[in-house]
Amino acid sequence: MIPRSLVIAVAAMLVVVVAMGTYVRRMRRQAGTLQSAADLQPVAPPPSGPTETVTLYIADDAAGTLRAQSAQIPLPGGRQQRAEELLRALLRIYQQPDAGHPLAPAADIRSIYLVAPGAAVIDLNTAFADQHRSGVLDEQLTVNSLVETLAVNVPGVTRVRILVEGNERETLAGHADLTDFFDASTIAQATH
Amino acid sequence: MRVLAALSRPALVFLLALTLLSAATSADEKRVSVYSSVATYALPVIDRAGHEYVGLLELLEPLGRVSAEKSGSRWKLRYNAIDSEFVPGRARARIGGRDYDLPLPFLFDNSRGLVPVSSLSTLLPRFLGAPVNFRESARRLFIGDVAIQSSILLDPGAPPRLVLNFTAPVNPTISTEPGKLRMLFRRDPVVPPGGQSISFDNKVITQVGYSESNGAAELDVSANAALMATFSNGGRTITVAAVQPSAAVGTAPSPPTFPGGPVPQNPTGPPPAGQITAASSGDTSHRVLAVVDPAHGGDERGSALTATLAEKDVTLGFARLLRHELEQRGFSVVLLRDADLNLTLDQRAGAANAARAGIYISLHAASQGTGARVYTALLPVEGRSNGTFHAWNGAQARALPVSRTVAAAVVSEMQKRQLPARGSSASLRPLNNVLMPALAVELAPGPNGISDLPSANYQQQAAAAIADAVAPFRDRMGVQP
Numbered sequence A: 001m002i003p004r005s006l007v008i009a010v011a012a013m014l015v016v017v018v019a020m021g022t023y024v025r026r027m028r029r030q031a032g033t034l035q036s037a038a039d040l041q042p043v044a045p046p047p048s049g050p051t052e053t054v055t056l057y058i059a060d061d062a063a064g065t066l067r068a069q070s071a072q073i074p075l076p077g078g079r080q081q082r083a084e085e086l087l088r089a090l091l092r093i094y095q096q097p098d099a100g101h102p103l104a105p106a107a108d109i110r111s112i113y114l115v116a117p118g119a120a121v122i123d124l125n126t127a128f129a130d131q132h133r134s135g136v137l138d139e140q141l142t143v144n145s146l147v148e149t150l151a152v153n154v155p156g157v158t159r160v161r162i163l164v165e166g167n168e169r170e171t172l173a174g175h176a177d178l179t180d181f182f183d184a185s186t187i188a189q190a191t192h
Numbered sequence B: 001m002r003v004l005a006a007l008s009r010p011a012l013v014f015l016l017a018l019t020l021l022s023a024a025t026s027a028d029e030k031r032v033s034v035y036s037s038v039a040t041y042a043l044p045v046i047d048r049a050g051h052e053y054v055g056l057l058e059l060l061e062p063l064g065r066v067s068a069e070k071s072g073s074r075w076k077l078r079y080n081a082i083d084s085e086f087v088p089g090r091a092r093a094r095i096g097g098r099d100y101d102l103p104l105p106f107l108f109d110n111s112r113g114l115v116p117v118s119s120l121s122t123l124l125p126r127f128l129g130a131p132v133n134f135r136e137s138a139r140r141l142f143i144g145d146v147a148i149q150s151s152i153l154l155d156p157g158a159p160p161r162l163v164l165n166f167t168a169p170v171n172p173t174i175s176t177e178p179g180k181l182r183m184l185f186r187r188d189p190v191v192p193p194g195g196q197s198i199s200f201d202n203k204v205i206t207q208v209g210y211s212e213s214n215g216a217a218e219l220d221v222s223a224n225a226a227l228m229a230t231f232s233n234g235g236r237t238i239t240v241a242a243v244q245p246s247a248a249v250g251t252a253p254s255p256p257t258f259p260g261g262p263v264p265q266n267p268t269g270p271p272p273a274g275q276i277t278a279a280s281s282g283d284t285s286h287r288v289l290a291v292v293d294p295a296h297g298g299d300e301r302g303s304a305l306t307a308t309l310a311e312k313d314v315t316l317g318f319a320r321l322l323r324h325e326l327e328q329r330g331f332s333v334v335l336l337r338d339a340d341l342n343l344t345l346d347q348r349a350g351a352a353n354a355a356r357a358g359i360y361i362s363l364h365a366a367s368q369g370t371g372a373r374v375y376t377a378l379l380p381v382e383g384r385s386n387g388t389f390h391a392w393n394g395a396q397a398r399a400l401p402v403s404r405t406v407a408a409a410v411v412s413e414m415q416k417r418q419l420p421a422r423g424s425s426a427s428l429r430p431l432n433n434v435l436m437p438a439l440a441v442e443l444a445p446g447p448n449g450i451s452d453l454p455s456a457n458y459q460q461q462a463a464a465a466i467a468d469a470v471a472p473f474r475d476r477m478g479v480q481p
């Protein structure tokens, strides 16, 4: 007799494998070949230690633009882990009480997938999108900030796709279209 | 446009679409006419081995988001969220996970996927998720509840008059020959008025006959005198009356007016000799069509500007004021919704493209910031690729330089009026899906805060600035290729 807990564990793993397989197939279709399946494994943030200086592009509602700001993120880390640290550092700024472009306290980056060639996929959690303020400018500034910060700090990223909880979503909060890849250079032109 | 402005009922919001034809095909070419609430258009019929075929991508294109690619031996087409697969030479298709038999094999010809005309009533409901009414012998395809009914009354006065009332404005081509007046409805979803033929016990006007073929319907009035037709009631009534011989058939007027809607007559050539058309009000010389799109609507409320104020209501009021301002400056204007309706982004783009509008202006409102923001499309990566991807998402690419110039003019016109404004790019559908110069204006609070947003005075100031800025570009807003 197989223990019930083992059955549940195996079933859960199967679900994860199938879900991951579906996801990989979709990304392969959309963005070419994945670097490796290992890159998709989420990695826990490293403990505090040495840091690296990066440039964050922070949205400013009053000005309606992005401004560059230096920040420290933990070092070392894999390429993907570094990208996640980068955007989480950005998120923390937006979640401060006096933020110039507030995002919900529950908003989070679930993970970032770096897929070849030159494509990055940011997976936001549901709260990030559901609690985002609705408006063309508001939403576009968030998109621009995420894309620009990623593209400037992670070499090779030229286009970025945003998913919500692993799924395609029409818009961030009613306006910014999330159904396609964003071209980093187009966004850079639009924001400078 | 006065006519259209007066018809502000939900059922007629898509009056525009009912009366539009996206592709001008010549009169004798075999064609299929498609009537839907989103667009009305005609497609050429392609004869292959004695059978009639039509391009499936071209057929679905005005109705929604569609892409197609050839992958090995298969031709894959995606319409909105429905995937389908066809294999050239095979009379079987897979649509939305189910197999369907075709009456004739699918063909792949000149990079186009062709399906038999006789398969349309089977295939289309699978893609559209709704039944269609295909009058196959006449090749007239009705999608949704778009049919225009008519009633016909004879007034036996002197001279006798035949009064034809339609449930929506119509725009037939009218021609005369001795003893007959023909009304050819190429782009109106007119259906038979009861029987195929109605006879009258009258010495002058004797009969009305209905027929339909090759994507068009025709009403023929037979009489023992010369006849003349006039339009009234916003294009919904046609009165046919006997006239004095000397006044019978005038020379064909230069481009006839379009009584029911905003679009000029088929631009492919002069009207046939002997055509009589009613003159409707207003000058008809080169009116450019502006499509104004009040964003959101129905259960899609847009941003909650305050606890009680929804963005969808502000955009509608703003759009009506902008319509007035643009009309004052010589534009024909159509609002994509003139009521609290939910339209998809694809429907909005489809309607603007089918209308071949000179400019598309989308209106939004936001509670953050002050003044107004003017956006042009930020094209996604795919929109700029070529190959098999159908560039629905990059349709704006060619018009973008003009869009940006117009947007800059709007910003500067607003600033002149002390309305803080700035321009930028946004990934805001359907800006990227429309073919003509396109911009979006997001109205933000004024000096009195959010209470300015629903204020007609405040909206008026912005609307006048937009109209002033757009007007000088009229000459560069021709009919789209």
Ligand SMILES: [Zn+2]
Pocket: A135, A136, A174, A175, B295, B296, B302, B303, B311, B363, B364, B365
């Ligand atoms: Zn909006």
